[in-house]
Amino acid sequence: MSLAFHITDVSLGHGDETVVRGLDLDIRPGEVLVVVGASGCGKSTLLRSLAGLLPVRGGALLADGAPITGPSPDRALVFQDDALLPWRSARHNVELPLAIRRVPRGERRRLADHWLGQVGLADHGDRRPGKLSGGMRQRVQLARTLAGEPKAILMDEPFGALDAQTRAAMQRLLVDVLRTTPATVVFITHDVDEALYLGDRVAVLGPDGVRTLIDVPEPRDPATRGTPVVRAAREEILRSLT
Amino acid sequence: MTTTLAAPSREARAGAGPKRQRGRRVNRWLIRAASLLTALLVWQWLTATDATVWIRFDRLPTPVEVAGQLGLLLRDPLYYLDIAQSLVRILTGFVLAAVAGIAAGIAVARSRLLSDLLQPLFEVVRPIPAIALVPVAILLFPENEQGIVFITFTAAFFPILVSTRHAVRALPTVWEDAVRTMGGGRGRVLLSVVLPGALPGVFGGLSVGMGVAWICVISAEMISGDYGVGYRTWHAYTIVDYPAVLVGMITIGVLGFATAGAVELLGRKVVGDR
Numbered sequence: 001m002s003l004a005f006h007i008t009d010v011s012l013g014h015g016d017e018t019v020v021r022g023l024d025l026d027i028r029p030g031e032v033l034v035v036v037g038a039s040g041c042g043k044s045t046l047l048r049s050l051a052g053l054l055p056v057r058g059g060a061l062l063a064d065g066a067p068i069t070g071p072s073p074d075r076a077l078v079f080q081d082d083a084l085l086p087w088r089s090a091r092h093n094v095e096l097p098l099a100i101r102r103v104p105r106g107e108r109r110r111l112a113d114h115w116l117g118q119v120g121l122a123d124h125g126d127r128r129p130g131k132l133s134g135g136m137r138q139r140v141q142l143a144r145t146l147a148g149e150p151k152a153i154l155m156d157e158p159f160g161a162l163d164a165q166t167r168a169a170m171q172r173l174l175v176d177v178l179r180t181t182p183a184t185v186v187f188i189t190h191d192v193d194e195a196l197y198l199g200d201r202v203a204v205l206g207p208d209g210v211r212t213l214i215d216v217p218e219p220r221d222p223a224t225r226g227t228p229v230v231r232a233a234r235e236e237i238l239r240s241l242t
Numbered sequence: 243m244t245t246t247l248a249a250p251s252r253e254a255r256a257g258a259g260p261k262r263q264r265g266r267r268v269n270r271w272l273i274r275a276a277s278l279l280t281a282l283l284v285w286q287w288l289t290a291t292d293a294t295v296w297i298r299f300d301r302l303p304t305p306v307e308v309a310g311q312l313g314l315l316l317r318d319p320l321y322y323l324d325i326a327q328s329l330v331r332i333l334t335g336f337v338l339a340a341v342a343g344i345a346a347g348i349a350v351a352r353s354r355l356l357s358d359l360l361q362p363l364f365e366v367v368r369p370i371p372a373i374a375l376v377p378v379a380i381l382l383f384p385e386n387e388q389g390i391v392f393i394t395f396t397a398a399f400f401p402i403l404v405s406t407r408h409a410v411r412a413l414p415t416v417w418e419d420a421v422r423t424m425g426g427g428r429g430r431v432l433l434s435v436v437l438p439g440a441l442p443g444v445f446g447g448l449s450v451g452m453g454v455a456w457i458c459v460i461s462a463e464m465i466s467g468d469y470g471v472g473y474r475t476w477h478a479y480t481i482v483d484y485p486a487v488l489v490g491m492i493t494i495g496v497l498g499f500a501t502a503g504a505v506e507l508l509g510r511k512v513v514g515d516r
Contacts, residue, residue: 051423073425083420087438087514096434097424148424 001182002029003063003074003152005050010059012045018057019045023209032178032185032219034199036192036237041205043188047154050186051077063152073101076150081161083141084129090140091116091125097148115143118177135166142177152184159194171197175220192237196230197222204240212240303485311485312492320474325493327469331387332459332501335394339451343399344444347406348436364403372397372458376465390462390470397458398451405450409443410436445509452505456498471497 005027012020019042027033037043048054049061052071061068063075076097084093094112103111116125119139129137138158145153159167171194178185189195195202200219204212214233218224282305287293292300303311315321349356350364372393379389417435426434463472475490 048419051419053419053422071422071425073423075423077419077423079416079420082414083416085417085435085438087441096421100421100424100426100430154423 001151002184004029004065004184005152005186006060006062006065008060008062010049010061011057012042012049012054013057014045014054020205020207020209023059023205025203025210025213027184027186029184030182031200032187032198034187034189034195034202035205036188036190036195036202036241037205038241039190041207043190043205044156046205047077047156047186047188050152051075051154053077073097073148074151076145076148076153078141078145078153078155078158080157081134081137084137084144086129089126089128090121090132090143093129093140094125094144094147097144101148111147112143115147116140118146118180119143119173133166134162135170138162138170139173142174146177146181149181150183152186153181155185155187157188157190160189167194174198192234192241195237196234197225202233202237204237206240212236301484303488307485308488308492311483312489315486315489324469324471324474325497327467328459328463328471328497331390331463331470332394332455335391335459336398336452336455338391339395339398339402339455340448342395343402343447343451344406346399347403347444347447348410348432348440350403351407351410352432352436364400367396368400368404372454373461373465376462379462380466386466386468390459390467393462394455394459398455401450401454402444402447405447406440406444409440409446412443413439441513442509445505445513448505448509449502452501453498456494456501460494 005025007023007025007027010020010023011018012023019040023046035043035046045054049056050063050068052068052075063072068075084090085096088096091109091112094115095108098108098111113122113125116122119142121136121139121143124132124136129140132140141158159170162170175198187195187198189198196216198220199216202212202214202216203210204214214236216233217227217229224230286305288299289302289304294300346360346364350360351357375393375396376389379392380386383389383392413436417439418431421431421435459470460472460475463470464476467473471490471493475487475494478484478486478490
């Protein structure tokens, strides 16, 4: 139920431009791997390639040993904002992956309500995205992703457009929700504290591949924030970012 | 049409009470009625006094004469036959144009091959006014009726095509990416993203298309019809029955207004508030 990715000597880019060369990275099944890096370093490109939306320039990109050739419901992508269909209610948006998997109609509704409940929006199923706040929309998107029961969740700065307070709440919610799913998570951010709070491991991406790969001490435990080991990890990430 | 129905909601947001809102709405309708009535009165005055102020009103029928003629025609079954005939023509042409225009618009916007195949053809035919196709229609179609529908179709087709194409091209890619990473294929993307996403733009094209279709159906009827409002109006002109000409024009105006309103209402119902 959780996917492993093997990335060997991969080059990534869009248009005429190659942004990353010689990228090697193994993503373990069930872990939360956070990728950080300067803007334009190819984080989003990597994620789109893992989702199968963008072919790689060279090298091998494997999901559970099989080359990635196109999108698959096993690998769901969570976008920064505005990925919900604005003409559908929140519930109807969450039902979409279920409809694609041909889940019967009644069951679809029940499951959608279940997942909306999981993200704390049980009472907002009938609202359209335009009537929801940015944080609520991202929660609906999370519910929609989880409803598809993917083996890997690829998150592209999902909280990047939110204010600090909402962002902190969303991080806590994500940690809670991820406990209920075995899926592998690849999470992109440029917020080092977010990376250290959410990740099992943090990878710093540069033009020549992974610069640093750090095991987070005591992942997802808020009590460790500011302790010397976490501070040391933070220093190391910041050093390799510059 | 748009302002009538959009205005109350704006006031509702501002927090006006329902009673005051209704009062204001009645007020606005009164102003509109007064505007029409004033125009009629000025018309009556100019024509009844045979005013000639460089423009000559002495030969134009008075509204009273036109109303008399309208009263006469309203009891004439031929008048209704003409209206029915024009409506059948325009609706046939318009519905065919809507189906073909939306399909072609999506095809051209989504497929590079189809775009290269069809786009040059469309761009060459598009500038030709549909009414200039009358000779072609006469050559191509065995019956007058089909020719008129063809001209109406051509007139409505291009605005619908162009609006659909723009609307589909303007769709954000993130919706399609999301559906594809949920495992949705081409058909699912088309049904769940492209069609509903493009609808507001498509209805813009339908509104414009309906307007152009009326212009062309009337003109085509004037040239080569046996029945229809356009034919009847032109016929009245050739027998120097000016009140009947004006009744014809008013009939065209009312029919055009009603069909445009129907498209607008349908659009608001289908698109909803987003």
